[in-house]
Amino acid sequence: MPKSSRFLHSVYNKLYSSFGPQGWWPGDTRLEIIVGAILTQNTAWSNVEKAIANLKRSGSIESISKLKSIGSSRLAGLIRPAGYYNIKAKRLKCCLDFLHGRLGPDMRKVSSIKTGDLRKELLGVHGIGPETADSILLYAFGRPVFVVDAYTRRIFSRHGLISGDEDYETIREVFMKNLSSEERLFNEYHALIVNLGKNFCRPKARCEGCPLDSAKYYFCKVKPRCKRA
C-alpha cells in the first residue's frame, strides 16, 4: 500500500477511535441537507442552525415547491442569521430551480444520473462551487465523493501530505485515489475532519487530547503553536 494511502487510513482510524461515528450530515431531510450545504458557506454552523430553524418555523423547507414559492426578500430575511443573506437567498433560488427543473419536485430523477454527470451539472448552478457540490453529492445523494474543506486543507498540509495551496480538484484526487471509493468511508472521514478541525485546529483551540497527538504531528491553532516531540 502506498505511503499516502497508509497515512490517510491511519489518520482515519485514529479519528474514528477517538470520536466515534459522526452520523452526518446534521439535517432531517435531503432538502434540508442541500439548503444547509449552501448556508454553511464560509459560515459557522451554529449560525446556519438558526437560519434553518427559521425556515422550519415558516414551514417553507417542507418541500422544494414551498421553498421556491417564497419571495427573495422574505427568504433573505429568514436566513439572515447565516450571514451573506442576500447572496445566499439568490444561490438557494438558483439551486431550487435546478433541483425542481432537472430532478423533479421530489428529486426522483436523481437516481438515473451518474455521479460524474451530476457533479458537472451541480457545478454549473450559480452559487454551487466544488465543496458545496461534493457535500450535496455525498450527504444528500449518497454518492461516493470526498469533500475537501478548509479544515482538510489546513490539517493535511500541516501534516505534510499536501502543500496546502493546490486547487480543490487536486486535493480531492489525493483523497479519492488513496481511499477506497465507499460512500460510508467518505461520509465519516469528512465529518471526522470537521470535528477535529473545530476542536483542535482553529484559533483558541485546546492542545490537549488531540487524537493526532504524536511525535511527527503538528496540531492546534491556525499556525502551528504546539509541536510534540
Next chain:
DNA sequence: GACCAGGCACATC
C-alpha cells in the same frame, strides 16, 4: 473591537 467561520462569483491584472 478584532478575528474567525464547513465558499463562491466576479473584477482586475
Next chain:
DNA sequence: GATGTGCATGGT
C-alpha cells in the same frame, strides 16, 4: 491563470 475583493451574521 493567479490574485484580490465583496458578501454579513454571531461567537470568542
